[in-house]
Amino acid sequence: MTGARRRWAALAVLSGSVLLVVMDMTVLNVALPAISRDLRPDSVQLLWIVDVYSLVLAGLLVTASALGDRWGRRRALLTGFALFGLASLAALAADAPGSLIAVRAALGVGGAFIMPSTLSMIRTLFTDPAERARALGVWSAMAAAGAALGPILAGVLLERFSWHAAFLVNVPVMAAALGAGLFLLPESRNQNPGRWDAVATVLSMAGMASLLYAVKNAGKHGLTDPVTLAAAGVAAVALCWFAVRCLRRPDPLLELRLLRGGPFSAGVVTALTTSIAMAAVLLLLGQWMQLVQGYSPMETGVRLLPAALAALVASPLAPALAARVGARAVLSGGVALTGLALLLPFLAPVLSVGPLGYGPVAAALVLIGAGNGALAIASAVIMAGTPAATAGSAAALEETSYEVGGALGVAVLGSLAAAGYRAALDYRGPSAAAVSDSLGGALGVAGELGAAGARLAEAARQAFADSLALTFGAGAALMLAAAAVVWLLTPRGLDLSASHH
Structure with a gap:
């Protein structure tokens, strides 16, 4: 096989x-009802089944990428493949909530070795910056597709098999990746990595896991919840201490000095806000489609597909567009496009209750997917400005942006939608707490109230739709502000066809 092939x-x-690891983040959302029926977890165990994967993955990203820089990025990636496949196979033996939580934690360990290693391996494999930008476009498209395809795959599998199938599908893919990786991937590492910083390792794990837990807990119980405040306090102390150690050492675990570069920071801001x-x-929109419009999980997954399809088209085309109009325009324009997509449901009442056409929602999803094309340029900008020796640090910073961004999106905008729903629904009848807690709770109560229940269900659905419009308006303001920041951070005439060291 030739070098290019x-x-x-x-x-x-x-x-x-990467497609598989990202899919694993979303596949569980559809499988949860079946898991709940089979294993009967309590509310705390259910929370851990959902959250432990991303908590472990985020906590280990920095350590796993630093290990890859020292130990060998190919070796780290193949280890991740093996761990991910074995953990997926172990799901067969999960017959209690505790064992499934352990399986999800092991999947997080595997994912932490896979995600940054794929990015730093692309940095090593594609030395020509223009070719690297095209390769990162393909990588970004697969990551975007994974998020949307996860629920659809889970829906298809769960209609025919038990919930174990959602995990077992990973096994043959990881086995094939392990075999192909052994044959195709070259080894690369930092030749002068310096001493291992054990204190920074512990601080990064504790800080990132606490930060993600604080964000997730705030989304469920509010900013003033004692657990949220305690986790946020641990995260602040650990991450500040970690940052100081990294900035003071000549051979840090994570090269935070990369963030001093404007283009690098612009790439990170793009990754964070787009996520x-x-x-x-x-x-x-998944909740709106199921609870307001009445679609099944499978029908919902299909109707969310335009975002993934648009990202699949836009991501590989983004580098060619950047070569014509400039990286700055594509990077900032992609974030602005996402902002406009969120503005659409805010300005037009497309999320109202009733048989409204799906067209405007599909248009918003297409715009969001097209805006995701900016992620390909964000990756290219981050990797173009990074020396090969610190490719692991660059990959860890980018992946951390995705993880924290995803958690913030669900927690902050999800909390805003919940608060808007409670404010819009003025209900003082039976089971008021359950009704104002969530739309799902309101529909459950409405089903037991006869004619009055029908009016409650209608009011609850309308309150949820109204809250979504306001939430998307806030999201649009955030994205348009981020687009301006990215524009200011990215230098005019930034050329991705030349290396920047």
């Missing part, structure tokens, strides 16, 4: 593995 075949392995928007939209 080998590189692109290796990219297929890297992109396929916030994508996660919030998929969550909130």
Whole structure:
């Protein structure tokens, strides 16, 4: 196999593995009802089944990427493949909530080794910056597709098999990736990595896991909840201490000095804010389609597909567009496009109750997917400005932006939607707490109240739709402000066809 063909075949392995890891973040949302019926977890256990994957993955990202820089990025990636496949296989033996939580935690460990390693391997495989930008476009498209395809795959599998199938589908793919990776991927590492910083390792794990837990808990119980405040306090202390250690050492665990570069920071801001928007939209529109419009999980997954399809088209085309109009315009324009997509449901009452055409929602999803094309340029900007020795640090910072952005999108915009729903629904009848807690709770109560229940269900659905419009308006303001920040941080005439060291 020639060098060029080998590189692109290796990219297929890297992109396929990212597709699977991202799908695993969303696949559980559809499988949860079946898992609840089978394993009967209590509310705390259910929370951990959902959250432990992203908590472990986020907590280990920095450590896993630093290990890859020292130990070998190919070795770290293949280890991640093996762990992910074995953990998925172990789901067969999960017959209690505790064992499924352990399986999800092990999947998070595997994912932490896979995600940053794929990015730093692309940095190593594609030395030509223009070719690297195209490769990162493919990688970004697969990541975007994974988020949307997860629920659809889960829906298809759960109609025919038990919930275990949602995990077992990973096993053959990871086995194939392991075999192909051994053959196709070259080894690379930082030749002068410096001493391992054990204190920084512990601080990064504790800080990132606490930060993500605080954000998730705030989304469910509010900012003033004692657990939220305690987790946020631990995260603030640990991450500040971690940052100080990294900035003072000549050989830090994570090269935070990369953030001093304007283009690098612009890429990180793009990754963070686009992830916030994508996660919030998929969550909130998914709820709207099922609870307001009455679609099944499978029908909902299909109707969310335009976002993934648009991202699949836009991401590979983004580098060519950047070569014509400039990286700055594509980077900032992609974020602005996402903002406009969120503005559409805010300005037009497309989310109201009733048989309204799906067209405007599909248009908003297409715009969000097209805006995701900016992520390909964000990755290219981040990697173009990074020396090969610190590729792991760059990949860890980008992946951390995705993880934190996704969690913030669900927690912050999800909380805003919940608060808007409670404010819009003035209900003082039976089971008032359940009704004002969520639309699902309101519909459950309405089903027991006869004629009065029908009026309650109508009012609750309208309150939810109204709250979504306001939430998307706030999201649009955030994205348009981020677009301006990205424009200011990115230098005019930034050229991705030349390396920047």
